[in-house]
Amino acid sequence: MSERDIVLDNVSVEYPGGRTAVRELSVRLSERRIAVIGSNGSGKSTFARTLNGLVTPTTGAVRVHGLDPIRQAKELRRRVGFVFSNPDTQIIMPTVAEDAAFSLRRRGLSRAEIAARVAAALDRVGLTGYADSPAHSLSGGEKQLLALCAVLIGEPSLVVADEPTAYLDGVNSRRIAGFLLDQMPQQLVLVTHDLRLAARCDVAVRFDRGRLVDQGEPGPVIARYEHDQDLA
Amino acid sequence: MISLYRPGDSALHRLPAGPKLLGVMALALAVSLAPADPWLLAGSAVVVAGGYLLAGLGMAEPGRQVWILRWLVLVMLLSQVFFLPGRTVAANIVRVVAVILLANLVTLTTRTEDLVDAIERALTPLRHIGVNPGRVALMLSMTITTIPVIAGYAAQIREAQRARGVPVAPLAFVVPLLVMALKHADDLADALTARGVD
Numbered sequence: 090m091s092e093r094d095i096v097l098d099n100v101s102v103e104y105p106g107g108r109t110a111v112r113e114l115s116v117r118l119s120e121r122r123i124a125v126i127g128s129n130g131s132g133k134s135t136f137a138r139t140l141n142g143l144v145t146p147t148t149g150a151v152r153v154h155g156l157d158p159i160r161q162a163k164e165l166r167r168r169v170g171f172v173f174s175n176p177d178t179q180i181i182m183p184t185v186a187e188d189a190a191f192s193l194r195r196r197g198l199s200r201a202e203i204a205a206r207v208a209a210a211l212d213r214v215g216l217t218g219y220a221d222s223p224a225h226s227l228s229g230g231e232k233q234l235l236a237l238c239a240v241l242i243g244e245p246s247l248v249v250a251d252e253p254t255a256y257l258d259g260v261n262s263r264r265i266a267g268f269l270l271d272q273m274p275q276q277l278v279l280v281t282h283d284l285r286l287a288a289r290c291d292v293a294v295r296f297d298r299g300r301l302v303d304q305g306e307p308g309p310v311i312a313r314y315e316h317d318q319d320l321a
Numbered sequence: 322m323i324s325l326y327r328p329g330d331s332a333l334h335r336l337p338a339g340p341k342l343l344g345v346m347a348l349a350l351a352v353s354l355a356p357a358d359p360w361l362l363a364g365s366a367v368v369v370a371g372g373y374l375l376a377g378l379g380m381a382e383p384g385r386q387v388w389i390l391r392w393l394v395l396v397m398l399l400s401q402v403f404f405l406p407g408r409t410v411a412a413n414i415v416r417v418v419a420v421i422l423l424a425n426l427v428t429l430t431t432r433t434e435d436l437v438d439a440i441e442r443a444l445t446p447l448r449h450i451g452v453n454p455g456r457v458a459l460m461l462s463m464t465i466t467t468i469p470v471i472a473g474y475a476a477q478i479r480e481a482q483r484a485r486g487v488p489v490a491p492l493a494f495v496v497p498l499l500v501m502a503l504k505h506a507d508d509l510a511d512a513l514t515a516r517g518v519d
Contacts, residue, residue: 181516
């Protein structure tokens with residue numbers, strides 16, 4: 090097993106109320122940029138959430154970079170960062186710098202180290218001038234950059250982004266996508282409806298009604314998805 | 322009203338959060354208990370204004386904050402003016418405004434994380450009776466963060482109702498606000514979990 094392996098073995102997820110979001114999913118992924126596509130309610134987000142332990146599989150086993158998201162949750166969440174679609178719901182602390190620093194709490198770092206890492210992380214995403222600004226006063230794109238910054242400051246080895254551009258305009262979408270796909274060295278699982286972003290990944294997996302129905306080079310997977318959508 | 326930290330290098334900015342909080346609590350107590358003497362109340366106002374000047378925030382900032390409090394002042398005035406002597410009404414209003422301005426002076430000159438750390442330290446002895454100071458401190462930070470979000474939801478609901486030509490009824494306002502707030506709480510819980518908070 091390589092250090093970048095994401096392995097799901099016969100995983101099913103059933104939500105309270107009986108709805109099965111993911112059915113008997115077995116997959117092994119190790120590419121750097123992984124696109125997850127599919128229509129609404131197809132199980133994409135549930136799949137993404139199992140990788141960070143936000144959702145517990147009803148059956149089956151998940152290993153992310155060698156870790157079990159449920160039994161080794163604490164260690165896993167240091168290694169796997171999660172970016173949600175709505176940037177407003179990711180802000181935990183009142184100001185930009187404090188929110189970025191929140192990811193470093195309980196890591197045994199000195200104040201000076203935290204301040205240096207916050208400054209470097211804000212600089213990396215272009216938010217240096219906003220350090221002491223109220224986080225909620227940022228624009229949508231800036232908030233999503235802050236969410237990314239708060240994830241990257243913890244130096245994860247995998248970033249899971251669940252429709253990170255869903256709430257953003259074209260300019261900010263391109264900004265976030267460029268950062269995720271081109272600048273970030275970490276492995277990326279990108280859940281998206283934007284097929285142009287999916288096409289820029291190294292592999293695409295497609296979900297439909299809770300099942301993984303297609304997997305491979307993004308171009309052909311996307312073409313088959315669009316073809317099926319045209320027929321629907 | 323949630324005032325947030327304004328970076329600066331004044332004596333008040335450099336003062337540690339703990340002593341600053343204690344000082345403000347003592348001043349607030351003194352202002353609240355002071356007799357309704359015009360000179361004493363004017364002195365309180367001068368002390369508060371002096372604090373803002375000392376913090377390098379200028380006189381415009383307390384003026385701006387008093388303006389934000391205008392509706393509170395109006396409600397206080399209307400609820401007391403017919404029942405109490407004018408001097409007592411003025412004293413009550415000055416006391417409340419002075420205490421709010423003093424509290425804001427702390428948040429304007431102290432980083433939230435320093436304030437929260439100070440509160441966490443102050444609560445440490447309560448560990449023995451089962452209080453988790455870290456959790457209480459996190460809850461305070463998140464409360465400060467969430468207030469503008471809830472205010473934003475309220476504005477969205479008002480706009481949506483206006484856009485549909487619906488008169489603003491209390492129930493039609495409160496129910497969606499509650500639903501949005503609960504959804505936000507759910508999402509925030511996920512965000513906390515994703516960032517390693519149990």
